[in-house]
Amino acid sequence: MSTPIAAGTLSASSPAASRGRTLRRWRRRIALLGESTPATVGIVLILAWVALALLAPLIAPYPPNANDMAALAHTTPSRAHWLGADHLGRDILSRILWGARPVLVIAPLAVLGAAVLGSLLGLAAGYYGRWIDLVITRACDIVLSFPVIILYMIILAHFGSSAWNIIGVLTLTKAPIIARIVRGMTLDLREREYVAAAKMRGESALYIMLVEILPNARGPLVVDMCLRTGYNVIIIGALGFLGIGLPPPDPDWGGMVKDTYGMMMVWPHMALFPCAAISSLVVGFNLLAVGLRELGLRD
Amino acid sequence: MTDGPLLDVRDLRIAYTTRAGEAVVVPGVSFQLNAGEALGLVGESGCGKSTVALSIVRYLGRAGRITGGSIRFEGRELTTLDETGLRAIRGRRIAMVYQDPMASLNPVMTVGHQLMEAPMTHEGVSASAARARALAMLAEVKLADPAAVMDRYPHQLSGGQQQRIVIAMALITGPALLIMDEPTTGLDVTVEAAVLDLVRELRSRHHSAILFISHNLGSVVRVCDRVAVMYRGELVEDGPVRRIFTNPRHPYTRGLLDCLPTLGSDKRQAPLVPIAGQVESALIRSPGCGFAGRCAHVEIGRCTSRPIPSATVREEPDHHVACVRADELARWTRRSGADIAHEAGGPREPMVVIHHLTKTYEPRRRGFRGSRAPVRAVFDVDLAAARGRTLAIVGESGCGKSTIAKVLSGLEVATAGGVTLDGVEVGALAVDARSPALKRKLQMVFQNPDSTLNPSHTVGYAIGRALRRLQGRAPGDLTGGVARLLEVVKLSPAMAARKPRHLSGGEKQRAAIARALASDPDVIVADEPVSALDVSVQAAIVNLLTEIQAAHGTTLVFISHDLAVVRYLADTVAVMYLGTVAELGPVERVFTPPYHPYTEALLSAVPVPDPDRAVARILLEGRVPSAGEIPPGCPFATRCPRRIGAICDETPPPVQRFGDHRIACHIPGDELRRLQTDLVEPRTTGR
Numbered sequence: 001m002s003t004p005i006a007a008g009t010l011s012a013s014s015p016a017a018s019r020g021r022t023l024r025r026w027r028r029r030i031a032l033l034g035e036s037t038p039a040t041v042g043i044v045l046i047l048a049w050v051a052l053a054l055l056a057p058l059i060a061p062y063p064p065n066a067n068d069m070a071a072l073a074h075t076t077p078s079r080a081h082w083l084g085a086d087h088l089g090r091d092i093l094s095r096i097l098w099g100a101r102p103v104l105v106i107a108p109l110a111v112l113g114a115a116v117l118g119s120l121l122g123l124a125a126g127y128y129g130r131w132i133d134l135v136i137t138r139a140c141d142i143v144l145s146f147p148v149i150i151l152y153m154i155i156l157a158h159f160g161s162s163a164w165n166i167i168g169v170l171t172l173t174k175a176p177i178i179a180r181i182v183r184g185m186t187l188d189l190r191e192r193e194y195v196a197a198a199k200m201r202g203e204s205a206l207y208i209m210l211v212e213i214l215p216n217a218r219g220p221l222v223v224d225m226c227l228r229t230g231y232n233v234i235i236i237g238a239l240g241f242l243g244i245g246l247p248p249p250d251p252d253w254g255g256m257v258k259d260t261y262g263m264m265m266v267w268p269h270m271a272l273f274p275c276a277a278i279s280s281l282v283v284g285f286n287l288l289a290v291g292l293r294e295l296g297l298r299d
Numbered sequence: 300m301t302d303g304p305l306l307d308v309r310d311l312r313i314a315y316t317t318r319a320g321e322a323v324v325v326p327g328v329s330f331q332l333n334a335g336e337a338l339g340l341v342g343e344s345g346c347g348k349s350t351v352a353l354s355i356v357r358y359l360g361r362a363g364r365i366t367g368g369s370i371r372f373e374g375r376e377l378t379t380l381d382e383t384g385l386r387a388i389r390g391r392r393i394a395m396v397y398q399d400p401m402a403s404l405n406p407v408m409t410v411g412h413q414l415m416e417a418p419m420t421h422e423g424v425s426a427s428a429a430r431a432r433a434l435a436m437l438a439e440v441k442l443a444d445p446a447a448v449m450d451r452y453p454h455q456l457s458g459g460q461q462q463r464i465v466i467a468m469a470l471i472t473g474p475a476l477l478i479m480d481e482p483t484t485g486l487d488v489t490v491e492a493a494v495l496d497l498v499r500e501l502r503s504r505h506h507s508a509i510l511f512i513s514h515n516l517g518s519v520v521r522v523c524d525r526v527a528v529m530y531r532g533e534l535v536e537d538g539p540v541r542r543i544f545t546n547p548r549h550p551y552t553r554g555l556l557d558c559l560p561t562l563g564s565d566k567r568q569a570p571l572v573p574i575a576g577q578v579e580s581a582l583i584r585s586p587g588c589g590f591a592g593r594c595a596h597v598e599i600g601r602c603t604s605r606p607i608p609s610a611t612v613r614e615e616p617d618h619h620v621a622c623v624r625a626d627e628l629a630r631w632t633r634r635s636g637a638d639i640a641h642e643a644g645g646p647r648e649p650m651v652v653i654h655h656l657t658k659t660y661e662p663r664r665r666g667f668r669g670s671r672a673p674v675r676a677v678f679d680v681d682l683a684a685a686r687g688r689t690l691a692i693v694g695e696s697g698c699g700k701s702t703i704a705k706v707l708s709g710l711e712v713a714t715a716g717g718v719t720l721d722g723v724e725v726g727a728l729a730v731d732a733r734s735p736a737l738k739r740k741l742q743m744v745f746q747n748p749d750s751t752l753n754p755s756h757t758v759g760y761a762i763g764r765a766l767r768r769l770q771g772r773a774p775g776d777l778t779g780g781v782a783r784l785l786e787v788v789k790l791s792p793a794m795a796a797r798k799p800r801h802l803s804g805g806e807k808q809r810a811a812i813a814r815a816l817a818s819d820p821d822v823i824v825a826d827e828p829v830s831a832l833d834v835s836v837q838a839a840i841v842n843l844l845t846e847i848q849a850a851h852g853t854t855l856v857f858i859s860h861d862l863a864v865v866r867y868l869a870d871t872v873a874v875m876y877l878g879t880v881a882e883l884g885p886v887e888r889v890f891t892p893p894y895h896p897y898t899e900a901l902l903s904a905v906p907v908p909d910p911d912r913a914v915a916r917i918l919l920e921g922r923v924p925s926a927g928e929i930p931p932g933c934p935f936a937t938r939c940p941r942r943i944g945a946i947c948d949e950t951p952p953p954v955q956r957f958g959d960h961r962i963a964c965h966i967p968g969d970e971l972r973r974l975q976t977d978l979v980e981p982r983t984t985g986r
Contacts (some may be wrong), residue, residue, distance in 0.1 A: 027378040086329075118454045171417070185321070192753075193745035193746070193747055193750045193751045194750065194751060194752055194753040194761075196708075196710055196743070196745065197743070197745070197751065197765075197811075197814065199710065199730050199731070200708055200710070200730055200738065200742060200743055201738065201765050201769050201818070202730070202733075202735065202738050202763070202768055202769075205766065212753055215753075215755035215756075216754060216755050217751065219754075245666075
């Protein structure tokens with residue numbers, strides 16, 4: 001898009017000054033996040049997982065799929081296997097670290113997809129109104145009225161399970177929720193005088209929706225995206241648990257729970273550690289969402 | 300009760316905790332209010348008026364704190380009183396009336412229950428006794444049919460009726476002090492006049508003291524005995540109404556009076572003088588006079604080095620002013636319209652012609668069997684704006700003036716009739732259907748400074764985008780154009796990099812004007828561009844529009860409910876009521892008899908900051924019929940104080956023409972002239 005460039009040339013004399021200003025603005029925003037305890041805790045949790053996932057090849061003590069026959073005799077946490085080993089003798093810590101990678105790619109990508117699709121649908125429904133609104137709203141209602149897990153099972157059973165299919169399914173099922181939020185905000189924002197001013201200089205509907213309306217809906221949208229990312233982590237876990245998540249043998253937190261929950265009574269650690277991984281990441285996203293909302297309200 | 304004043308505020312200091320540190324909003328205020336007295340507190344927004352009022356009932360919220368001084372009410376210290384003590388005083392001894400009546404009323408309770416609540420909880424009165432008192436109180440605030448009103452919910456009443464109910468609620472416990480915070484700001488002129496007269500009358504009957512906060516000097520004059528002028532949290536001047544308005548000593552008070560358009564003068568006779576600059580932040584305070592930064596009479600050193608004490612004005616013992624130079628300044632004179640300089644030049648060719656314009660809206664069907672009677676917003680309107688001149692359209696809310704603006708700008712299309720813009724018919728053309736040349740010709744300035752600029756974009760982007768779209772400038776070639784436009788509206792080029800939230804209301808409105816000017820339009824339609832601004836800022840914006848018109852020969856269609864601004868700015872005035880034009884003519888003719896009875900009522904309702912002319916002479920009864928229930932005869936017949944009989948209800952009024960002056964009324968013009976007195980006689984002597 002050429003428009004931000006135009007704004008940039010207007011507001012700054014040199015690119016370097018502009019870069020400095022952007023940097024300062026981001027520093028101020030991050031400092032602002034620090035004012036909210038939930039946001040700080042959330043950010044720390046999320047960044048910790050991102051770091052662990054990135055460093056997995058370096059810090060994981062074993063290859064994720066390596067079977068250590070010696071460990072089979074003694075699966076509980078030990079000096080050799082800090083979080084113990086599973087029923088096939090694989091190191092749980094290594095598998096959790098490696099398992100963080102697909103989750104941290106799939107969950108945000110799916111939310112991004114849902115945000116793009118949902119925003120477009122919501123903008124169109126709210127801006128045009130009338131029959132376009134009716135068709136989009138009803139279509140969203142239909143998707144939302146399905147029991148979600150069954151929907152996932154049907155679609156994934158049909159198309160097979162892969163990372164891309166999971167992203168596709170999550171995008172489709174989350175988009176209607178985002179569409180509703182954006183539609184509601186658009187209904188309000190389209191009556192603003194700056195939208196009338198844009199019409200009076202002959203802007204296209206697409207420009208008005210994307211450049212005049214959408215940026216002003218970003219606050220609630222970002223908060224919601226944060227929450228949705230957390231929910232997606234849960235759903236990815238649930239899909240793995242149901243056996244329609246990522247194909248084995250690569251580690252997947254939900255799949256790890258599925259493989260070992262039968263041994264809960266004897267070796268609870270095999271299922272509990274991956275569960276703890278899932279919940280800590282979800283809590284991280286939720287806290288960040290809470291913090292962002294708090295900061296948004298205060299402005 | 301003890302002797303001495305009812306309310307005694309001494310050295311009151313209030314601070315707010317903000318992200319940027321502690322802001323001393325009120326550095327020290329002292330005033331007294333005697334039983335039964337009415338004190339007006341005036342100043343621009345952000346001057347701490349409301350903060351002082353809220354601190355009296357200790358409603359400052361979490362961020363605000365009283366950091367010093369004392370507030371004694373009926374001999375009791377309020378600054379240290381505990382919650383139980385405060386509860387006993389709030390509502391019972393001190394009542395408050397706020398600006399928005401809907402915010403004070405509970406939407407799910409009937410009016411009757413809300414009125415009965417206070418006597419029942421505060422005084423333990425029985426339900427039947429409380430009901431009787433509520434009925435009596437509703438009759439006192441002059442609501443027709445009190446028994447029926449008791450069973451209504453707030454949303455079933457008009458804004459004026461709601462505010463009367465809030466006043467009734469405040470007075471029902473017989474409070475010793477009534478605090479009114481901008482009680483008439485959201486109301487139409489005629490309703491405002493009626494509410495102000497009511498307050499005046501109730502005050503003399505109930506002997507409640509009133510602390511009346513307003514930015515409108517005219518309404519203060521109507522209600523108060525004394526006035527205190529506040530600037531940046533300090534009282535700069537106080538005294539009896541007459542003294543303040545005839546002999547203001549403080550430059551700030553003079554500034555407030557000078558920037559106010561009056562009904563007696565226009566732009567050619569007595570230009571408005573805006574106060575320079577804007578209210579400065581409470582975070583930075585110099586040791587001297589708070590107004591020094593904006594004052595035309597400032598003397599660096601004397602004014603800026605130490606706190607300015609409040610002193611008694613010579614020969615006026617009850618008049619105090621906090622200005623070291625007060626005695627040196629010449630006596631103030633009211634801007635006078637005596638030297639009438641008439642505009643030269645004959646009639647000009649019309650730029651915008653509205654002919655037989657009708658706009659109806661199809662209401663959305665409610666449920667399955669709802670009625671679908673179309674709502675008539677504008678009916679058969681004929682108007683014209685001459686090239687380079689100003690056509691003003693005035694009227695109360697719902698009269699159709701904004702609908703006309705929307706049809707002109709193409710945001711709505713005409714149902715019947717049309718609009719020609721420089722000879723081209725555009726009434727049926729939505730803005731998308733207009734050619735780029737037509738879009739360039741007409742641009743709009745909107746009412747709400749907070750929504751006129753997109754909060755996500757910088758000012759420079761907003762103006763630059765308009766240059767690109769309407770002038771076809773290349774994206775790289777905008778900086779100069781933007782800077783030039785900002786200069787035209789007297790903003791610094793550095794503003795281009797700012798987002799709207801860093802701008803004040805007046806600056807936002809200037810930026811919006813710059814955006815409208817980007818296409819170098821022949822016509823600017825301004826829909827209430829100054830009604831959301833402080834008087835001082837309003838004057839500057841009005842002057843700016845006048846200057847732009849003079850420099851570019853722009854035709855201005857100015858829509859407003861404020862007759863004083865219209866009188867000042869307009870060449871031609873159209874007075875609208877319920878979608879039709881009641882009166883149309885050159886501004887001097889519309890503002891002198893004969894008037895249409897509606898114009899007469901509007902003019903007499905305008906609050907004038909002059910103690911000698913403070914009372915509305917004509918009060919309108921009843922409410923404006925909704926656009927769905929327009930009377931078949933004269934639209935104004937249901938409220939007209941000069942109604943002559945059945946003919947008014949049944950037959951649409953004939954349009955009487957007196958040269959270029961038109962009045963739609965059944966009463967002959969000569970008869971109207973005989974009945975009416977001049978409501979805006981130009982003042983021939985300065986005082």
